[in-house]
Amino acid sequence: MKAAVEILDSDGESALTFRALAARLATGSGAIYWHVADKNELLAAAASDVIARAMSGVVNGAQPREAIRAIALGVFDAIDAHPWVGAQLFREPWQPAMVQIFEGIGGRLLTLGVPEPAQFDCWSALVNYILGVAGQNAANARLVPSGTDRTAFLAAVAARWEQLDPAEYPFVHQVATQLREHDDREQFLAGIDLILAGIATVR
């Protein structure tokens, strides 16, 4: 269903209703139920579409560390471009579309030389971190409807943090300025590197 992806991309998650989709397809809402069982399946199919495209672009030959970074960035960029995908992956992490990501990450852990007992933990940490950032991006996209400025939103949060009592909240107070200026993508990658550094200690 390409039409569904178009609606989601242009007008956001809440704009995808069976009525809106039926209107765009010039049909009735009942007809859509012949092709999908319910709204969950509709969203799952749309997300699967986007993820499959994102993962197919990831290079295969690189070093395991670089490959993990590439996969993670692929997921990040796909969700950055289509925030609703983040929410969907998050709601249904066991759906088939995720298996490719799981294997992409886990497979590189094998070639990284992580001992077997630790593989599951390392894999889980990476996947949970990636899903966490995915969900955060999706949540922010919902909170900041694409009209308003993301920078303005961050500035508002930072301002609120700066007004907190520095004695009670020294860290939050201090980190507010960095919140205002940080780059989401760089920071995401820094987190991946941090976890990879942790993984290297158990190797």
Place this chain on the structure above:
Amino acid sequence: MKAAVEILDSDGESALTFRALAARLATGSGAIYWHVADKNELLAAAASDVIARAMSGVVNGAQPREAIRAIALGVFDAIDAHPWVGAQLFREPWQPAMVQIFEGIGGRLLTLGVPEPAQFDCWSALVNYILGVAGQNAANARLVPSGTDRTAFLAAVAARWEQLDPAEYPFVHQVATQLREHDDREQFLAGIDLILAGIATVR
């Protein structure tokens, strides 16, 4: 609003409607709007309640590493007991209830001796990981309505993974057995330790 928390705990997220809440309070749905602006605020207030209670129980004196683990576990346990809190924290991560958690984590990074430029990244990695697991738990709780067995659900996913082609999905195929037997809480903590190990390398 304690009644809201009771409904959420006993019957899950989707059972909290203004009508259900009004019925339990023996009043009208309109009366509730005098106390909260909308449903978001209702959920935020309920989640704030639970988080504040969870964070107040966290000990203060321990070593920074232990303190971070304690805070993370406090959040984990609170969400394990009230899955709807995970979904709510996730949807609105900038809400006031989170600031205590943010400060609890970040403040210990200061005393851990993490150099200032890296503090933001380390903090972000921990927070995103914790929120990621929080959301996952919440998603699982929604997928596995408290009646059915969680073990049975995991076994079903594991069985699906085991039927995948081992040549194409070696890792996922192999990790299926560990998925069946793993302990969520231990694994969450293992992830925290992994990130802390990574943080130790930049110290």
Place this chain on the structure above:
DNA sequence: CATAGTATTGGAACGTCGTTCCAATCATGT
């Protein structure tokens, strides 16, 4: 104590959503 003014309540009503249902239409094999 009486009364004006405000805070709070209870429940009807509105519009939207996911979903169901079914008569009408289309496609295909005989």
Place this chain on the structure above:
DNA sequence: ACATGATTGGAACGACGTTCCAATACTATG
């Protein structure tokens, strides 16, 4: 040509969040 099953379009249902407002409770003042 026509019978059978696949597919469509749109009306209808029940539940939800929210709004609205007359009715009631409370509180300060004369």
